[in-house]
Amino acid sequence: MDKIPILKMGSFLLVTIQVDLYDRLALNLEADLIRMVDKTGAKGVLIDISAVNIVDSFMGRILGNIASMSRILDAQTVVVGMQPAVAITLVELGLPLNGVRTALNVEKGMALLQSMIPPGSGDEEITEDDHISV
Amino acid sequence: MTLDASKIFQKKKQQILETWIKNQLANDALREDLISSEEARTQSEELLDALVNRLRAEKEGASLADGFDPVLEYLETLSITRARKGYSPRETGAFLFSLKNALLKTLSEEIKDDPKGLYEESQKINNLMDDLTIASFETFIKGREEVILRQTDEIAEISTPVIRMWDGILALPIIGTLDSSRTQVVMENLLSQIVETGSSIAILDISGVPAVDSLVAQHLIKTVSATRLMGAECIISGIRPEIAQTVVHLGIDLSGIVTKSSLASALNYAFTALRMEVRKVRTETK
Numbered sequence: 001m002d003k004i005p006i007l008k009m010g011s012f013l014l015v016t017i018q019v020d021l022y023d024r025l026a027l028n029l030e031a032d033l034i035r036m037v038d039k040t041g042a043k044g045v046l047i048d049i050s051a052v053n054i055v056d057s058f059m060g061r062i063l064g065n066i067a068s069m070s071r072i073l074d075a076q077t078v079v080v081g082m083q084p085a086v087a088i089t090l091v092e093l094g095l096p097l098n099g100v101r102t103a104l105n106v107e108k109g110m111a112l113l114q115s116m117i118p119p120g121s122g123d124e125e126i127t128e129d130d131h132i133s134v
Numbered sequence: 135m136t137l138d139a140s141k142i143f144q145k146k147k148q149q150i151l152e153t154w155i156k157n158q159l160a161n162d163a164l165r166e167d168l169i170s171s172e173e174a175r176t177q178s179e180e181l182l183d184a185l186v187n188r189l190r191a192e193k194e195g196a197s198l199a200d201g202f203d204p205v206l207e208y209l210e211t212l213s214i215t216r217a218r219k220g221y222s223p224r225e226t227g228a229f230l231f232s233l234k235n236a237l238l239k240t241l242s243e244e245i246k247d248d249p250k251g252l253y254e255e256s257q258k259i260n261n262l263m264d265d266l267t268i269a270s271f272e273t274f275i276k277g278r279e280e281v282i283l284r285q286t287d288e289i290a291e292i293s294t295p296v297i298r299m300w301d302g303i304l305a306l307p308i309i310g311t312l313d314s315s316r317t318q319v320v321m322e323n324l325l326s327q328i329v330e331t332g333s334s335i336a337i338l339d340i341s342g343v344p345a346v347d348s349l350v351a352q353h354l355i356k357t358v359s360a361t362r363l364m365g366a367e368c369i370i371s372g373i374r375p376e377i378a379q380t381v382v383h384l385g386i387d388l389s390g391i392v393t394k395s396s397l398a399s400a401l402n403y404a405f406t407a408l409r410m411e412v413r414k415v416r417t418e419t420k
Contacts, residue, residue, distance in 0.1 A: 080365055084325030087363040088318075096359035098390075103365035104332055 004029050006036050012044040012113055013037065013075075014106075018051045026062045033066055037073045044113035045070050048106055050081025060095035067100040076116045077101065080109035139255045140189035142244045143237065150236045151175075151182055157232035168219045177212060182233070184208050209266055210273040217277035226274055227267055234263040294320050296327040303404045304333045305397070307372075309342035317353035321360055334366050335404040339397050341372030351386040358391050367392070367407065371400035 002025055007014040013036055015029070037045065045066070052059075067077040080103045082090075090097065101116070103109035143150060155178060169177075184205045209230075216226050237259050245252040289310065297305045306324050310316075324336055338357065343350065354370060361368035371394040373381075381388060394400040405412060 079363075082364050084322060084329060084360075084364065087325060087360040088321055090363055091356045091360045097363060102363055104328070104334060105365075108334065108365065 004032070006033055008036075008040055008042070011042055011117070012046055012110070013040065013042045014046050014048070016048040016051075020052060020054050021059055021062075023058055026059055030062055030066055030069070034069050034073070037070055037075050042075050043117045045075050045077045046106065046109050046113060047077065047079045048081050048109075049079060049086070050083065050105070052086060053083060055086045055089050057093050057095060060090050060093060060097065063100060064095070064097055067097075071099070076113060078103055078109045078113055080104065080106055139241060139259065140186060140193045142240065143186045143189060146240050146244070147182060147186060150240050151179055153236040153239060154178055154182070154233050157235055158229060168221060169216075178233075181205070181208055181212065185233075205266065206269055209270050213270040213273040214277035217274045218281065221274075223271060223274050226270055230263060230267045230270060234259065234267075237263070290316070290319060294323050296323050298327075298331060298333070299337070299401065300404070300410075302331075302333045302408055303335045303337065303401070304328065304331065305337040305339060305401075307339040307342060311345070312343060312350045312353050314353065317357065321357050324357065325360060325364055328361065328364055328366050335407060336361050336366055336368045337397065337400045337404065338368060338370045339372040339400070340370060340377070341374065341397070343377075346377045346380055348384050348386060351381060351384070351388070355388070355391070369394060369400045369403060371395070371397045 002019065004015060004017055004019075004025065007016075013033065015033060017029075019025075021029070033045065036042070047063070047066070063079060067079075070077045078101045079097070082102065101112060103112050155175060158174070158178070188205050213226055216229075238256055241255055241259065242252060245255065294306070294308075294316070297307070299305045304324070304327055306320065308320065312320070324338075327333070328336060338354065340346070340354070346354075358368040358370065369392045370388075373393055373395055392403065394403060402412075
């Protein structure tokens with residue numbers, strides 16, 4: 001059974017999808033990812049789909065779901081590196097993924113996530129604790 | 135069988151030609167603005183020659199396909215040339231029908247005492263000329279379609295340049311009406327350029343789009359959504375007041391899209407978004 005690795009980078013989770021997603025894999029990813037967000041208290045999720053060439057409405061919905069679920073758990077989702085053909089397909093399918101933030105590549109996605117997370121949250125909790133204790 | 139239309143035509147060729155030219159002049163089909171009367175005369179003469187030769191060859195027993203080709207070929211060239219020169223199909227049709235009239239008139243003058251023979255020969259000529267006219271129409275349309283196809287190709291080629299305005303800013307001026315196939319080309323060009331240059335802002339300038347209806351707006355929204363999915367921002371600029379009016383009257387919702395009235399203000403917005411500023415150089419005064 002394939003599994004898509006979910007990497008933790010500071011207060012963000014990094015998911016790189018390097019195979020074409022079939023439905024079961026996508027559902028597993030959704031479940032795993034949400035569990036990880038909950039477990040690590042991540043503030044942001046970055047999904048890199050630059051290697052995904054084929055997308056269908058199900059896959060589009062899963063991406064939207066992940067974004068909405070993460071938001072409920074107080075994490076921002078950024079999808080990066082979408083191929084032109086994939087973008088056109090999603091638009092033609094009528095799935096403009098309105099709730100999902102996007103960026104051109106991982107670098108820009110990280111910058112976007114960092115700008116979205118308000119200072120004083122995530123890793124900086126320790127400093128806050130310091131303040132309280134002083 | 136004493137009747138021989140081809141011989142009659144051979145004998146009366148000059149007369150037929152005169153009648154034909156007269157018919158053409160009466161018919162307004164000569165179009166002296168497009169073709170000189172000498173040229174029209176030469177064309178008519180050559181066509182008539184080919185036709186008479188073909189009738190004679192047929193009479194002598196040559197197979198139909200062999201005899202037919204020169205006439206048809208000449209007619210096709212003629213028809214295409216005329217199509218390119220801007221003749222209407224009606225004029226080319228009239229050109230041939232006036233020949234038919236001239237032929238039939240000569241026949242009826244020559245064959246006076248044999249109604250049955252006259253009818254048969256007339257019928258034959260009639261069918262032949264109808265076939266030729268249909269063929270000329272087909273080539274005419276083919277010629278016109280070639281022109282249209284070539285122009286469509288040219289338009290498609292020139293219409294979608296993606297301009298790199300600044301590091302990270304692309305612009306795409308759209309000239310002419312946006313239909314589905316053009317939107318597809320525009321979208322693909324824009325998206326592939328975004329990937330190639332790593333630009334984060336794309337400006338879609340629609341000052342050259344004559345009208346925006348709900349379909350065009352739909353195409354624009356699609357392009358903007360696709361750009362957004364790629365992770366870039368898309369600004370629509372060059373919206374004229376009339377277009378703004380139409381968009382609102384049609385009830386099209388552009389609220390999710392950044393729109394600017396001019397390319398300059400769109401560029402300004404892009405600079406601000408990229409945290410850049412354009413400054414006037416202060417000259418040192420001494």
